Amino acid sequence: MSDSVPLTTDQPGQVASATPPVPGRSRRLSDRGLAVAFISPALLLLLAMSVFPLLWALYLSFTDYSATRGGPANFIGFGNYTAILTSAQVHTRALTTLIYVVGAVGLQTVLGFGIAYLISRRTHGRGVLTTLFLVPMMLSPVVVGLFWRFMLDAQFGVVNSMLGSLGVGQVEWLTRQRTALISLIVVDTWQWTPFIMLIALAGLTAVPKYLYEAASIDRASEWFRFRTITLPLVWPLLLIAVLFRAIEAFRLFDLVYILTNGGPGVSTETLSFHIYKVAFLGFNTGTASAYGILMVLVVIVLTQLYLRYLNKLKEG
């Protein structure tokens, strides 16, 4: 351990001398070098786990490579991309995914914001309520899928049992075309509404109180205050939450796998679920890579458009 270096001199008025370099530290290792040294492990990990797979998938997407069949990866240009973009099967899955994303994220936004608004108006028990509402979000989607699968079972599920006691007949939640997709939306909403709620609550808490006080002095109605103060100030934050949720919902796989397995038929097969089948049933690695790259591109383009809108909103 080195001795401490005095910062003052015995003579008043004299400026303390600059600290000499720490003994033993290499003269070549500048602060920048040190920064690089510290960042390198994380950078290497990122290269190995994210950048390389992405580039490798990009390369494979232009080939007919199959992970199990072996053989050379023959370059086929945009063959995989053309096939995917013109495939009726892909169009069907894209439509299913779109309905799911719009339905689930829309419902979560309305409910999440509503709950956050109600909680923000409470003065007592806000913390406990928030924590309770967050519980579903903390569970694994597989666990959520499994217990909802039991709850929605047409024969012995608790949902049908409750409906039965109200005089409603048995509903085939997971095995009919329309109800299966609705069930997926409901389960996803149950799990992820707290996420929107949390962000909306943060936004609501950050609204300056004096704005409401000024509005009260002007005798503004509750609706007027909500429309002109609350919503405009929370809106940008809420849109970010919607963006995160939309990206998550766009690549939904786990709930589909557990709850419906894509059925009945392929009516709840999302794009991610379809990629999984392309990748692992026939091990068509090239096609699956192109499919994945296209999904990433769609997310990037939509996110960019969305962020531009968000920036305009902020500037406005």
Add this chain to the structure above:
Amino acid sequence: MRFPKRTGRTSGPGRKVRLATAAMLLVATSVTACGDGQDDGEKASAPKAPATIPELSKDPLTLSFIWFEWPPAKALEAFANAEYKKERPNATIKVNTVPNANWHDAMFTQFAAHKTDFDIAILDSQHIGEAVTNGNILDITDFVKKNIDVTAYNPYLLAAYGQYPQAETGKRDENASLYGLPLLGDTWTMIYRKDLIGDKPPQTWDQMISAAEKCQADNPGVSGLAFHQANGSDAAAVTYNTVNGVYGGNLWDSKTRKIEGVLNDAAGQEAMDVLVNKMKPLTAKGSGNWFIDEVNAAVAQGKACIAFNWIAASGGLLDPKQSTLGTTREQILDKLGFATLPSQKTNLVPLGGMGMHVSAYSSKANQAEALNFMEWFERADIQKKWAAAGGVPSRTDAIQSPEFLNAGPFNKVYADSVPRMRDMWNVPEYARLVNIENTNVNAALNGAKKPKDALDDIAKEQQGVLDSGNRKGGGGL
């Protein structure tokens, strides 16, 4: 305090060096991750196992299997550790299991990595084509010739669990190569409520449907039928294939590789019509995603008059702890009967079960142990012990033995069904073919597609898969 002068973005050679280093790192990562690129250029083919079992290791060794989670997996591990250890005390048997829906993926993703954590893959008979074509399992033809008494088996059983290219139904091509040996034989059994429809099981498919219809009408709350309808694994596909076989249909013409026009011919259409319009209305509401466990649960809870399930998965039905039909096995057996499937235009039944296949990526010591285990397992005395332990053997002497026939009321069903078995396609494209059939049959059963449209779609899409060999891009869609 003096701070070092900020230089901003480094320029000149320093920056180039760093860029070059980053590029090298990326290339190095790529090379490492890609592994041995030499394999990719070589045409895959199954490596050959030695004809004689190499010298076995004297060190402690774990022989690992991979299977899906179901009672026979536990039975195999317990049986093998109890019996095989008597001969090979240094060997421990570990049967790793995955959920049924992940079974194919769990094996073939490891095959794809050319590194497996299992020594013996328990492949479905239809997986053999894919594994052989990719060179994932050992060719054991010479080993079988030298160590296994092939005459002790029904030829079709030996062919179904080991031969590739696929044998004609009911036969074995003695010139074809073998890649596996039978582990567990299986087929569907008809489970019927003796107390509700009588002691005598229906003999024809029409009679079975009539009996189920009457039973459902007479017993409110009990559905006439329970069978596999789920769109995961091969659930709905096996159901359709069974009805297709019974009504005289064919899945394909294996010689010309034709599916369109064969599967959806008049017999195929009739089978689909029977399944969707006559059988489905007799099932419980919401049963459109039922598979093995759900069908067993319906029977055990007394909610089905007639059910169809794999024999190897039926043992739990006689467990009073899992059943509401009686407090003892005898009481349950007073109510439940097990019979071979009814016939109609033919008497075909589905071939189930699996074989043992040695991973090409296992170590030499473990491959030797695996071969030794297989030789041991196929011995007459061991097959009888396996039968007594709850397994379904494949050797004819074991199938006919009292140990097997007395071990369970459904075992005679298996013995009687062996000459009636028919398998699906055993081709490298199997996983995609079965997925197409499963999703479409499931759609028809759950009202998402008209039966005729579903069958025509199956035939068209499956034909597309078989014909897509020269397609440039989009394979797998």
